[in-house]
Amino acid sequence: xxxxxxxxxxxxxxxxxxxxxxxxxxxxxxxxxxxxxxxxxxxxxxxxxxxxxxxxxxxxxxxxxxxxxxxxxxxxxxxxxxxxxxxxxxxxxxxxxxxxxxxxxxxxxxxxxxxxxxxxxxxxxxxxxxxxxxxxxxxxxxxxxxxxxxxxxxxxxxxxxxxxxxxxxxxxxxxxxxxxxxxxxxxxxxxxxxxxxxxxxxxxxxxxxxxxxxxxxxxxxxxxxxxxxxxxxxxxxxxxxxxxxxxxxxxxxxxxxxxxxxxxxxxxxxxxxxxxxxxxxxxxxxxxxxxxxxxxxxxxxxxxxxxx
Amino acid sequence: xxxxxxxxxxxxxxxxxxxxxxxxxxxxxxxxxxxxxxxxxxxxxxxxxxxxxxxxxxxxxxxxxxxxxxxxxxxxxxxxxxxxxxxxxxxxxxxxxxxxxx
Numbered sequence: 001x002x003x004x005x006x007x008x009x010x011x012x013x014x015x016x017x018x019x020x021x022x023x024x025x026x027x028x029x030x031x032x033x034x035x036x037x038x039x040x041x042x043x044x045x046x047x048x049x050x051x052x053x054x055x056x057x058x059x060x061x062x063x064x065x066x067x068x069x070x071x072x073x074x075x076x077x078x079x080x081x082x083x084x085x086x087x088x089x090x091x092x093x094x095x096x097x098x099x100x101x102x103x104x105x106x107x108x109x110x111x112x113x114x115x116x117x118x119x120x121x122x123x124x125x126x127x128x129x130x131x132x133x134x135x136x137x138x139x140x141x142x143x144x145x146x147x148x149x150x151x152x153x154x155x156x157x158x159x160x161x162x163x164x165x166x167x168x169x170x171x172x173x174x175x176x177x178x179x180x181x182x183x184x185x186x187x188x189x190x191x192x193x194x195x196x197x198x199x200x201x202x203x204x205x206x207x208x209x210x211x212x213x214x215x216x217x218x219x220x221x222x223x224x225x226x227x228x229x230x231x232x233x234x235x236x237x238x239x240x241x242x243x244x245x246x247x248x249x250x251x252x253x254x255x256x257x258x259x260x261x262x263x264x265x266x267x268x269x270x271x272x273x274x275x276x277x278x279x280x281x282x283x284x285x286x287x288x289x290x291x292x293x294x295x296x297x298x299x300x301x302x303x304x305x306x307x308x
Numbered sequence: 309x310x311x312x313x314x315x316x317x318x319x320x321x322x323x324x325x326x327x328x329x330x331x332x333x334x335x336x337x338x339x340x341x342x343x344x345x346x347x348x349x350x351x352x353x354x355x356x357x358x359x360x361x362x363x364x365x366x367x368x369x370x371x372x373x374x375x376x377x378x379x380x381x382x383x384x385x386x387x388x389x390x391x392x393x394x395x396x397x398x399x400x401x402x403x404x405x406x407x408x409x410x
Binding site: 246247248251252255256262265273276277281 | 323325326327338339340342344347349351
């Protein structure tokens with residue numbers, strides 16, 4: 001059974017009571033909320049995710065309004081994990097974004113069975129490409145563009161590098177968080193894509209979430225090996241340029257942007273060393289999404305030819 | 309007075325990562341140095357990494373370090389020049405402890 005099998009009313013009833021447990025990549029997340037924005041958002045963006053009837057979940061999360069005056073006066077919402085509220089509340093219109101950011105935190109702060117890198121990951125023909133980048137570099141836009149052209153979504157935010165199976169990436173496909181101008185870019189680039197509500201004035205500007213492709217969700221138990229590390233860099237008006245990047249500098253950047261390199265220490269060092277060694281590293285400067293997708297298609301195709 | 313020269317030693321175990329030129333022409337001899345005990349992670353030249361490796365094996369006085377570097381560079385390097393050109397930025401890595409031999 002998937003979320004979309006529930007009627008909107010039934011889903012709302014379940015989310016208000018015991019919550020609904022979703023399979024999201026390797027994790028099970030029990031979500032509770034009585035907020036209409038979260039309920040409708042879950043129905044839209046998590047439509048294709050399998051629902052578990054097991055009482056066990058890796059994370060029990062909720063998005064709710066605080067008690068008291070804040071329920072009505074400049075209403076706010078808070079995210080909670082196992083009944084604890086790790087963050088300050090946010091304005092109520094940001095309820096769905098609060099859920100997404102909270103889930104990012106749940107994974108990045110707790111799942112140390114993986115080396116977690118701040119990177120998007122997409123896969124084509126069995127070869128994964130990692131896109132590490134600082135916020136605003138265009139990695140989510142690029143990822144949305146790729147998955148709209150047949151690539152498989154692993155994540156637009158968190159690369160989960162296995163420590164048990166060296167060099168293996170685990171998918172955790174979730175809605176893609178698009179910000180500001182990227183929302184219109186993807187609407188034009190992929191008019192068939194499904195977007196959640198647009199929310200203005202967040203800490204990250206205006207945000208909207210694009211639904212993950214159903215194929216990516218259905219194949220979320222299939223890991224892949226990375227073949228490339230590509231640092232995307234959106235520069236308005238720039239031609240599309242793919243340059244080689246040094247492995248040493250790639251290692252440094254990825255380690256610095258990792259969420260738990262410092263926790264795993266030696267283990268993280270070894271895992272990242274193996275991964276960088278097995279990948280070709282590049283920097284991709286782009287302003288035209290069509291061209292960027294074409295260049296990456298060709299990059300992966302060339303590797304397949306070389307491997308063949 | 310030369311006995312009073314400071315001794316330099318790598319305080320904690322270090323790990324290194326580097327790539328052969330045939331695998332990565334763009335790294336230009338860069339080496340990653342990681343100190344698990346402190347979490348310090350640095351990108352250094354191959355020469356710097358070689359000195360760090362030497363310091364792991366035994367403490368060196370500044371003069372000994374200068375000699376070793378001079379040999380690697382195939383040129384004469386005085387302690388003063390070494391301090392200025394090499395050890396100061398090296399020290400900023402936080403990887404080397406300056407110990408008092410007494």
